[in-house]
Amino acid sequence: MNTKYSDLINQTYEFPQEEFSVENESLKFHNIPLNELVAKYGSPLKFTYLPKISENINRAKLWFANAIEKNKYKGKYNYCYCTKSSHFQHILHEALKNNIHIETSSAFDIDIVEQLKQDGKLHKDAYVICNGFKRTQYIENIARLINSGHSNCIPIIDNYEEIDLLSEEIKDTFKIGIRIASEEEPKFEFYTSRLGIGYKNIVPFYENQIKDNDKVELKMLHFFINTGIRDNAYYWNELVKCLKVYTRLKKICPSLDSLNIGGGFPIKNSLAFEYDYQYMIDEIINQINVACAEADVPVPNIFTEFGSFTVGESGGAIYEILYQKQQNDREKWNMIDSSFITTLPDTWAINKRFIMLPINRWDDEYERVLLGGLTCDSDDYYNSEQNRNAIYLPKYKRDKPLYIGFFNTGAYQETIGGYGGLQHCLIPQPKHILIDKDTDGNLVTTLFNPQQKSEDFLKILGYKKQEKAQEKNKELITA
Template sequence: MQSYQEFLDLSVGFPQEGFEIIDDELYFHDLNLMEMIETYGTPLRFTYLPIISKKIQQAKLLFKRAIVNNNYRGSYKYCYCTKSSHFRHVVEEALKNNIHLETSSAFDMPVIDNLEKKGIVNKDITVICNGFKTYQYKQYIIDMLHDGFSNIIPVLDNKEEFNLYDDELDIACNLGIRIAAEEQPDSQFYTSRLGIRMEDVIDFYNSKIASNPNFKVKLLHFFINSGISDTPYYWNELEKYVTLYCKFKKINPELDTLDIGGGMPFKDSLVFDFDYEYMVNEIVKRIKEICSEHDVVEPDIITEFGKYTVAEASGILYKVLGRKQQNDRERWLMLDGSFITNLPDVWALNQKYILLPVNNWDAEYERVNLGGITCDGQDYYNQEAHMNSVFMPKTRKVQYLGFFHTGAYQEVLSGYGGIHHCLLPSPKHVIIRRNRDETFNFEVFGEEQNSKQVLKILGYSS
């Protein structure tokens, strides 16, 4: 019978970029995963920071090429969507690449203030402030504008949001307006809950903002909920919003920026097939064509890539604690962690990630189900993105496996450092950097939670 390695190669083609097998063991971007397991144990969450910079530089280069190829007269600005991962090591790695930030809630603002006080950013950084804003969020924005953060751009999510800025700001402020996008055909709603109705945007500007000398609407923002995809829905929505930009520009010459949001996909399976170069070029090309049709100069383009920026930098490693044959057909591998608490998108959204064994690649393969260690019936993983099943090496030896490209949202959604289902602890988290001599630098960012920490949160100890 074929080995697991032969089976995977025939199924999807392997090795692939970022993954290779050396002496029957899996390496991730030259990282020896078995050595990491032997050093730090499992379950183990890890973040390999150089991937973040690599992804940012890839996108910046693609937009640069597209702008040149299409003789596009606008510029491109990369903003990192902080809600994908707020951790300091992630944000600081991203900021090494001369980028800007997009925020979604009040506590984002003290993060930026902290980064400025430590010299990581300057007060001229562009900050796109999105979201339906609480009073606290708006007050942070106002305070930071008064403190000299001149390129903070509050993006109006509703008409009433403008009132507080109008009352409390006596300095110049650039504004954005978010368009309430139409949802996908299979959505439960017709229109996004976020943003101002498309047909109200220009009237709102004329009645509330146009005559106010302190405010300029510089940016029009939309987010298409399908993400960036080569589909009729995406292109139709893009055309609608660029057309609105052109109409708005003619009555508001100060408007010069189109924020097309995020939604750039990341590699979430071994059969991932997305032509980044084509899509970026096509976006730039179509924006230019629509503007030409309306005799309007092309806008500067902003993107807010989150998952794309950070997802592929992280993974989580597990040990198989036991094997259970529950009937003639169903074999379970029980892991020393939980999908519900470690990878909540698996449980909540049926998200798939790249799943690979760490060792025993020369062994035969078998069909299995993966079981999390909680007592919840939904704590399992039994399908991959490219097939309706999961296969792992068939062996009696100690088995380790990993889920890869898990770096977006999972730590925050799982309540990092807090209370988890069945009181499972947060796993140890290791940050990995690469030195100039190509060696690796490992830092334990967080130890595995212990029972004293959990009991204290629950109120059992002072």
């Protein structure tokens, strides 16, 4: 009987895969020997494999180039990175090596853009697409960037008041886009996105506030689907509605020349993951071509905003199984040396699944288990792996350490988890390392941040403030 963990994987999936392989009973991820990583840095451990970011950007560029050539498409393609997926400097620096553009969502994003320009990482002609509901600080920062000469900063209008607010702060003429408030999937608790302007209201909005406004030039229609670009009736139906608005608007607005199709590509969350990226892009380009030809208007330049697709598959987390608790006849709990709530918050908040595999002991017998985190919270667990409800791992043995890895975790987890701040039950943030390649193709690791210490928490909580600083910050409140 085949009872090795390696037999289970080989019988269930096509394995090895492009990014995963096994050598000497140990897992490799993009040819990174993860057991050596653990031996050097210990656990818990977070890592970012930077070359994967550039690889995914260039894959998407190639797919769009193929589709444009195949469909004889006359417009250009522009790849934008959504900074909200991960704002870290090393992420932006890697992404911007590939001649891409930026999409922002809040005021402080503009400060990052200005720093990137100052460091010579972001070109002065790069597009900066400003999404989101714009409060005063965001408006002021956008205006500052445009007033400094960055003419390709395009604020995407989210509500009827934003044009006037921007006009008050921006000195000269400026470009804008309009976001469509798309209808949500039937399973949502509401019908229409809270962001943007409804389909029926966009043309009247243009005619009332933009058409005769000499200060504003409408360049872009922004179409975003919350569930991402997927091959289902809902996505294609919303795209058709978007194209009807675009072609109608284009006939009365000559300056309109760009369509931002928003929404991201899915990333791999299972060893059984299948998604035909090239087919989807071919079909999107074809439908835009057909709709514009039927309406007798020029096709638009295409913009995409890929966040998770850009950075998600670059990240990983490694934990050690500290102990096994047999709580009843059927349930064995493997306890990790960290917390899912704090280090992989999407597993707790939205039941998101990541690829989970053991790092070592692939030739050992396996067993069915549940995974538990260190906090005293009953929700700190992970109980679904790939497409199954059960998790199988090499059998727990006190004298044979077992390490497990979660992969493709590079988007959102750090920012949602409050990187560098307070963590639930004061479980420390793991150390974080960066993995890159040198000019000879050798893997190079760098410690980005050590594991949090108690002093870090005590300072945030107010226990380590200097007495003089406390006195300085006191304010007298009078009636």
